[in-house]
Amino acid sequence: MTRSGPTSRRRVLASLGTGIAAVAAGCTGSGGIGGEPTYENGVVGEINTSGNASRSATEMAAAAALADQQSSTSVTPLNALAVTDHEFVVKDGYLGSTIQGTVENSGSSRIQIVEVRTRVYDDSDVLLGRYLASTGDLNAGSMWAFQVIVLESPSDVASYDITVLGTPT
DSSP states (O other), rough: TTTTTHHHHHHHHHHHHOOOOOOOHTTTTOOTTTTTTOOEEEEOOOOOSSSSSSHHHHHHHHHHOOOOOOSSSSSSTTTTTEEEEEEEOSSSTTEEEEEEEEEEEEEEESSEEEEEEEEOOOTTOOOOEEEEEEEEOTTTTTTTEEEEESSSOGGGGOOOEEHHHHEEO
């Protein structure tokens, strides 16, 4: 056997192994997992800001401590997950600007990690920030009511977009 024979087989096996790993990890975008997330637009309607629409320094510190802006690298789009409803809501106190809604796991398996990602924009479509909420262990056929804390002032937010990702078990 020549030296090029085993080397060629090793390369083929290495390439095949890499391809199988990519498919198993959902990197191909086909089927139920993988690919880039698809964002759905959200409109910020009329907001009643006659109350206390801005956070005090203490409330802002509490909101900043609870607002999640670090996304997980282990989540990917899953066909079983869907945002069934969402809206921009202004709450009193430290919560302030929020995006609230419901995610459904319509699949037949538990989802280990579920992450709702949002991006908020001003009236010139300039990105103001990225915020998220996450939960673990969303059983098959279950729903999760999420609340994303947004650190921007309600008067600065004109629109947002939203997606849901997950890690299958």
